[in-house]
Amino acid sequence: MDEGETLTANGSNPRWQLDQDLDNIFYDPEEGYPSVPLKKVPFGDIFEASRAGDLDRLRYLLDSGVNVNGRDSWDSVSLYYTCLAGHLEAARLLLESGAICSEHTFDGDRCHYAALNLRVRKLLKAFEARPPPLQxxxxxxxxxxxxxxxxxxxxxxxxxxxxxxxxxxxxxxxxxxxxxxxxxxxxxxxxxxxxxxxxxxxxxxxxxxxxxxxxxxxxxxxxxxxxxxxxxxxxxxxxxxxxxxxxxxxxxxxxxxxxxxxxxxxxxxxxxxxxxxxxxxxxxxxxxxxxxxxxxxxxxEDDRLPASLDRVLQKSLAISSGGMGIEDTQSVVISSSLRERDMGNDLADVCIKVEGKTFRCHQVILASRSEYYKARLYRMTGFLEGKDGIHTHFLPQLEEHDLSADSFKKLIEYMYTDGLKDIDPDQAEEMFDAASRYLLFPLKRAVADALIPHLETASSAELCHWLILSDMYGVGKIREYCLDTMACNFELFADTPEFRSMLLTIPPPSSDSSLRTTLPSAPGGNAKNLDIANILDDLREKWLEAEAAELDKRDESAALFDKRLEILMLVAQHENLNINSEVGGQEEH
The missing domain is CATH 3.30.710.10 (Potassium Channel Kv1.1; Chain A)
Incomplete structure (x- = not known):
């Protein structure tokens, strides 16, 4: 009789069930090992990474926003493949990332019955009916x-x-x-x-x-x-x-x-x-x-938290002043009072002044979303609108520098709604910087999501700019998009002066052949010397994948790619010298 199977008092065999106290069940340690050896799939989708048990690739995909409960062409979820192959740590990662596995559901029962070993079954039971992580x-x-x-x-x-x-x-x-x-x-x-x-x-x-x-x-x-x-x-x-x-x-x-x-x-x-x-x-x-x-x-959707706070934000923005100076502040307060009377109190309890514009905000939202604002609001004393002769509202007031009013408006839009409806590409760099300054790192993901549609029609020069920018600020989604586009259209980019000029500003590819094949620096890799990893290493790997190079010719293809880069760099240096000579000649005249 299988482990976990029990008999009733009259000796009949009931529906299969697993003992609730799974920790006391004896099992062979060999059951904990996957039937298929772990391997790396640096360019695989979430289903391939789940079958292979590639934890690094899975982490990258999940951090990039891939739907953990998405289905493939066979109507299967990633957790099913992980359970089928017996990859315990991969299954744990998927479950912790929100994979749903409840018994008596289609996906849940498939995962429970397909689990290769008892350790995976124990893990599934522990996570049964567990809600996905909150946004x-x-x-x-x-x-x-x-x-x-x-x-x-x-x-x-x-x-x-x-x-x-x-x-x-x-x-x-x-x-x-x-x-x-x-x-x-x-x-x-x-x-x-x-x-x-x-x-x-x-x-x-x-x-x-x-x-x-x-x-x-x-x-x-x-x-x-x-x-x-x-x-x-x-x-x-x-x-x-x-x-x-x-x-x-x-x-x-x-x-x-x-x-x-x-x-x-x-x-x-x-x-x-x-x-x-x-x-x-x-x-x-x-x-x-x-x-x-x-x-x-x-x-x-209108009854969910983001939509509810979005309505609060829109009301506050409607009441907020628009670009008036201190000399106009009295009229701002009067007009704000009239608008509050017409629209209802927005319950704002702090004002943020940016480029002369005053934004009415809510301290609990700012403090909950940003450690920067939490620390600043705790120390806030004496910053009142009443200092300028205004005695109507007495809301605390803070002032932000080195940030445009439009970008701050997008910043608080994300704080209140967890998303961005749209974004001007010219704002993106300022938003990436603001995400770091205000300790609001998930904002980078939201900016990237809003920016991707604009990149689909961007020129090669613009994509080179976005690649450098995303690498600088650690925005993986945009970096991957740019590298994928360049790898699939490499010769087209190679013919542009912007791409050749970019090659002079980034480190050259590594010369270690092991990093090119078994240990690529692309997501999912496991390079020992992470200092060697750079943009061109990742571009090489993506180019090899796009060109479908055969495994036994991979090193040869990588060498050809490096040779092509060397030629492009020489051309770029020559073009740079010509430009400097022309500029110098113009200055002499």
């Missing part, structure tokens, strides 16, 4: 929610949020002061007005009227469930709802009052499902109650 915006705001001590204590008491691990009771690194605290039956929930107003019409109305100046709100209704309200407010921050099944009816009532209609519809249907179908979800070892997990992506 940067949701993750940052969730950390801010748990940065509040009352919320950490509440989560620890009744184990509300388990999906991504319980926050440490002593973790204050993500703390940002709440501006409102709710008490339900004596239990506090700390929150920030702008988040709640963005997600719920009820909270928005109350913060503009009854609760406008209140920092503490106490609910007297005995029937109000603390756990249900806690789960809802956590959902407002993270776009992920995790609630005990027994609390779902209470949550539906709260959603109805808070006017969260779409969420209420989903919960209503799930409650009916609970009554007529067996519910499957995570269970603790101690037998705690079943939980319902809902991703924000299950709701219409």
């Amino acid at each position: 940067p915006l949701q993750s940052a705001l969730r950390d801010t929610f748990f940065g509040c001590e009352a919320n950490r204590v509440g989560n620890k008491e009744f184990g509300s949020i388990r999906a991504m691990g319980n926050p440490s009771s002593s973790d204050t690194s993500s703390y940002f002061p709440p501006d409102v605290t709710f008490f339900v039956r004596g239990n506090p929930i700390e929150a920030h007005r702008v988040i709640l107003s963005a997600r719920s019409p009820l909270f928005k109305k109350r913060f503009e009227t009854d609760w406008r100046d209140r920092r503490v709100v106490r609910f007297a209704k005995e029937k109000l469930s603390y756990r249900a309200l806690y789960s809802l407010i956590h959902f407002f921050y993270s776009d992920r709802l995790e609630v005990a099944v027994d609390d779902m009816e209470d949550l539906v009532r709260i959603c109805k009052v808070c006017e969260c209609e779409e969420l209420q519809k989903v919960l209503d249907k799930e409650i009916i499902h609970q009554k007529y179908a067996e519910y499957k979800s995570l269970r603790d070892i101690d037998g705690s109650q079943k939980r319902f997990i809902l991703q924000g992506t299950s709701l219409p």
Whole structure:
């Protein structure tokens, strides 16, 4: 009888099931090794990398934004191939990156039954029904929610949020002061007005009227469930709802009052499902109650966190001043007051001045997304609009230098929405620099995603510029796009003076033949001397792949490529000398 198979009391053989306590099951250590030897696929897609167990290539592809749950032409996901080949670490990487593997689903059952060995099955069971990682915006705001001590204590008491691990009771690194605290039956929930107003019409109305100046709100209704309200407010921050099944009816009532209609519809249907179908979800070892997990992506786009904060941002931008100087500030405040009266309070609590323009922003958003702003806002004292004779709003004011107003507008667009609708290519370099300065590194990915459509029609000279720029700022997606384009159209680029001139500004390719073949510096490689890796090494590898060079002729083809580069460099040096001579002659005349 196979391991994990059991017999009932009457000796019959039930449906195959795996022992819950997998750590105590004996298994042969040889089962932990893949059936196919690990190999490198430096240019393979996510399915090839999964079959090969190439961790470096998988990490690169996942960092580049490849859909971990995407399907190939055979309708299979990458996790299926990893399980089939028995690559434990590759399977772990895919699962940690959001690969979904729930039993009693098409993909989940395929992965469970195709798993080559017991170690992979154990891993799948551990990740069963685990939600995918949160996006940067949701993750940052969730950390801010748990940065509040009352919320950490509440989560620890009744184990509300388990999906991504319980926050440490002593973790204050993500703390940002709440501006409102709710008490339900004596239990506090700390929150920030702008988040709640963005997600719920009820909270928005109350913060503009009854609760406008209140920092503490106490609910007297005995029937109000603390756990249900806690789960809802956590959902407002993270776009992920995790609630005990027994609390779902209470949550539906709260959603109805808070006017969260779409969420209420989903919960209503799930409650009916609970009554007529067996519910499957995570269970603790101690037998705690079943939980319902809902991703924000299950709701219409307008009801998700990025769209909600985008509406807040657009309102703030409409109220913000547009390029007035200090002498016009009084009129700005008057017009802002009129617009606030017409549009409702945007709950802004800080002003950022850039190139004479004032942007009304929200401290909790800036601090959650950027460590730079968190540190600066904590130290902010005495920077008030009232210093210039304005005594109406008294919002703290900061000023940014060496950044254009248009680029700052794009910066806060990403902070509030986790994306960029479009971008002017002329802004890209400034945005890459801002991403580093403001410690907002995922912004580079968003800029690259918005920039790729522009690169499809870019000239060879522009692609050379973007290659150097992306290599300088470490923007892998643009760098890969430029290298792929150059490798597939190498002779076309070789005929341009811009490409030849670029060769003089970057290090030459390595002369170590081992780096050309078995240890390429391209993504997925495993070169020992990483200092040798450079643009031309990667271009060579991509050119060899594009030319489909046979393996036994790879070194010969690489040598021909290097020889071609040497000739192009000599031509570039000659052209450079001619240009300098012409310039010198013109200066003499």
